[in-house]
Amino acid sequence: MTSLTAAPLGFGLGLRSDHYAxxxxxxxxxxxxxxxSENYMVGGGPPLANLxxxxxxYPMVMHGVSLSIGASDPLxxxxxxxxxxxxxxxxxxxxxxxxxxxxxxxxxLHDLMPLPATEEAVRHVAERVRRVQDxxxxxxxxxxxxxxxxxAQAEMPEWQFLGAVAxxxxxxxxxDINNIYVSAFNHxxxxxxxxxxxxxxxIQQFHLAGHRNYQSHxxxxxxxxxxxxxxxxxxxxxxxxxxxxxxxxxxxxxxxLQELLDELDRVRGVAASxxxxxxx
Amino acid sequence: MRLADLQRQFTAYVLRRPNRMLxxxxxxxxxxxxxxGVYAHxxxxxxxxxxxxDYPQLRSLLGEAEFERLALAYLAQHxxxxxxxxWFGRHLAGFLASxxxxxxxxxxxxxxxxxWAVGEAFDAADVVPATPADAGSLPQAAWLNLRLxxxxxxxxxxxxxxxxxxxxxxxxxxxxxxxxxxxxLVAVWRPHWEVxxxxxxxxxxxxxxxxxxxxEFGDLCQLLLSSAGETAAIARAVGLIRLWLEQGLIARLxxxxxxxxG
Numbered sequence: 085m086t087s088l089t090a091a092p093l094g095f096g097l098g099l100r101s102d103h104y105a106x107x108x109x110x111x112x113x114x115x116x117x118x119x120x121s122e123n124y125m126v127g128g129g130p131p132l133a134n135l136x137x138x139x140x141x142y143p144m145v146m147h148g149v150s151l152s153i154g155a156s157d158p159l160x161x162x163x164x165x166x167x168x169x170x171x172x173x174x175x176x177x178x179x180x181x182x183x184x185x186x187x188x189x190x191x192x193l194h195d196l197m198p199l200p201a202t203e204e205a206v207r208h209v210a211e212r213v214r215r216v217q218d219x220x221x222x223x224x225x226x227x228x229x230x231x232x233x234x235x236a237q238a239e240m241p242e243w244q245f246l247g248a249v250a251x252x253x254x255x256x257x258x259x260d261i262n263n264i265y266v267s268a269f270n271h272x273x274x275x276x277x278x279x280x281x282x283x284x285x286x287i288q289q290f291h292l293a294g295h296r297n298y299q300s301h302x303x304x305x306x307x308x309x310x311x312x313x314x315x316x317x318x319x320x321x322x323x324x325x326x327x328x329x330x331x332x333x334x335x336x337x338x339x340x341l342q343e344l345l346d347e348l349d350r351v352r353g354v355a356a357s358x359x360x361x362x363x364x
Numbered sequence: 365m366r367l368a369d370l371q372r373q374f375t376a377y378v379l380r381r382p383n384r385m386l387x388x389x390x391x392x393x394x395x396x397x398x399x400x401g402v403y404a405h406x407x408x409x410x411x412x413x414x415x416x417x418d419y420p421q422l423r424s425l426l427g428e429a430e431f432e433r434l435a436l437a438y439l440a441q442h443x444x445x446x447x448x449x450x451w452f453g454r455h456l457a458g459f460l461a462s463x464x465x466x467x468x469x470x471x472x473x474x475x476x477x478x479x480w481a482v483g484e485a486f487d488a489a490d491v492v493p494a495t496p497a498d499a500g501s502l503p504q505a506a507w508l509n510l511r512l513x514x515x516x517x518x519x520x521x522x523x524x525x526x527x528x529x530x531x532x533x534x535x536x537x538x539x540x541x542x543x544x545x546x547x548x549l550v551a552v553w554r555p556h557w558e559v560x561x562x563x564x565x566x567x568x569x570x571x572x573x574x575x576x577x578x579x580e581f582g583d584l585c586q587l588l589l590s591s592a593g594e595t596a597a598i599a600r601a602v603g604l605i606r607l608w609l610e611q612g613l614i615a616r617l618x619x620x621x622x623x624x625x626g
Contacts, residue, residue, distance in 0.1 A: 122447070122448050122449075122450070125448060126450075126487035127487060127488050127489035127490075127516065128487070128488060128489040128490035128516075129486050129487045129488065129490070129554070129557075130486070130557045132490075133490070133557070150447035150448065152447075154367075155371065156367050156368035156371050160447055162447075163447045185371055186447075187375065187444075188368075188371040188372055188374070188375040189372065189375065190445050191375055191379065191443045191444065191445060192444045192445060192446060192447060193375065193378055193403070193407050193444070194407065194410050194411065194444060194449050194452075195378075195403055195406055195407060195410070197371075197374060197403065199367075200367065200370060202367075204366070204367055205367055208367055232399045232400075232402040232403065233389045233390070233396070233399045233400055233403075234389070234390040234392075235370070235388060235389065235390055236387075236388055236389065236390045236391075237365060237370075237388070238390065270393060270394075270399075271390075271392070271393065272392060272393055300393075300394040300398065301393065301394045301398070301399065301402070303402060
């Protein structure tokens with residue numbers, strides 16, 4: 085039986101403009117980069133030129149925040165054109181976005197708004213994912229988002245919702261381990277139930293990141309180090325799903341590249357240990 | 365509730381318009397208004413940050429509190445309607461020029477327009493500029509019908525206030541610009557990786573605008589004839605084209621093939 089997912093890429097980082105010079109100068113030892121697709125949907129200029137230089141040396145994947153796959157507004161044809169154009173240039177290993185909506189009635193909220201876990205939403209999103217996949221000529225990866233509200237009308241737990249969309253759309257999953265941790269705290273569920281409930285065969289990438297804990301709730305800020313409980317949850321994920329391609333997202337309070345490389349070494353260590361446990 | 369209705373309610377909540385969102389949130393954990401407030405707060409904060417990043421000089425000129433007031437007023441009038449926050453601030457100059465409380469300070473709209481033009485030039489398509497050598501190799505007969513194709517990054521911004529120096533001024537050196545004796549045109553372009561801009565001389569502004577609209581070399585010389593003799597007009601037009609080539613404003617020199625004399 086052939087696998088749905090691509091061969092693992094190893095351990096990567098999100099490519100950020102603060103690090104262009106250090107990467108081009110040092111060509112650091114890491115396996116791949118994830119780029120934010122929207123940052124490069126421009127005619128030209130230094131960021132795109134830097135991206136192409138770095139692309140020559142590293143595999144890349146494209147990660148978007150604006151597909152708004154769960155919106156009730158029509159799919160944005162302009163966005164899809166730009167996504168396809170960038171993908172033709174970058175030739176990424178894969179393309180991902182979020183299981184969310186980002187606006188309504190032409191207004192863009194620039195946030196990853198949670199979807200209600202309903203059968204209606206499953207059908208709606210799956211149909212749109214299939215159209216996007218036809219357009220891109222490849223399977224899309226959908227990521228679970230951090231959320232701060234749950235809806236009274238939910239008909240199933242989030243992991244079941246994610247799994248149902250992935251199965252109906254025949255798409256893949258980008259599992260954000262930090263987002264599971266954040267949402268488990270905010271909505272008081274067991275994060276391990278999440279890991280046990282998602283379709284393993286469709287998981288192609290992991291995200292790791294830091295967050296801020298305000299005691300009453302956690303906000304997914306991507307501006308801190310990954311905390312120990314998220315590392316532990318990551319170890320559980322690797323033990324269940326194997327050495328999936330993993331990267332660190334850092335979007336604010338961005339440290340020097342070396343600090344992220346050091347943090348990535350810790351990720352490698354946790355993964356190696358979990359893989360050993362898996363084999364034992 | 366249908367998905368579209370839920371999204372309409374949530375969007376209204378974030379935009380602080382009437383909504384029923386509090387009834388739609390599951391109970392448990394932190395209070396519903398606190399949870400929903402995370403999204404409403406993030407929307408305003410994120411877009412205010414985008415504006416601050418896009419218009420740092422305007423922020424320095426206004427100060428933090430005044431800039432925040434501007435961001436809120438702008439956001440209320442222009443909810444984001446584009447998928448890329450990069451373009452959220454594109455209406456700011458127009459807003460400053462027309463909104464009460466801001467239009468009384470016209471230098472702000474001009475500064476915003478110039479900053480935005482610099483940002484657009486930064487992201488414009490990359491084209492290697494033509495060089496003076498390209499003009500040197502033109503046959504004499506090609507000059508009369510010569511047209512100039514400018515870089516995609518070229519923007520022309522008209523200003524009545526001396527805002528151009530503020531774009532590169534240090535934050536602590538920001539001060540209200542003086543009103544200029546005559547309006548000027550500022551050219552903004554990116555010959556390679558750095559964005560350039562400068563105030564054009566009055567006759568240069570007329571010629572650059574005309575050339576950008578497709579005027580041929582002969583037409584450009586005609587435009588100069590009212591203030592100069594024929595020889596001087598031709599020399600000035602040639603001199604300006606050479607300057608634009610040296611400074612990397614021109615992408616290509618276009619001309620009709622010379623007629624055969626055989």
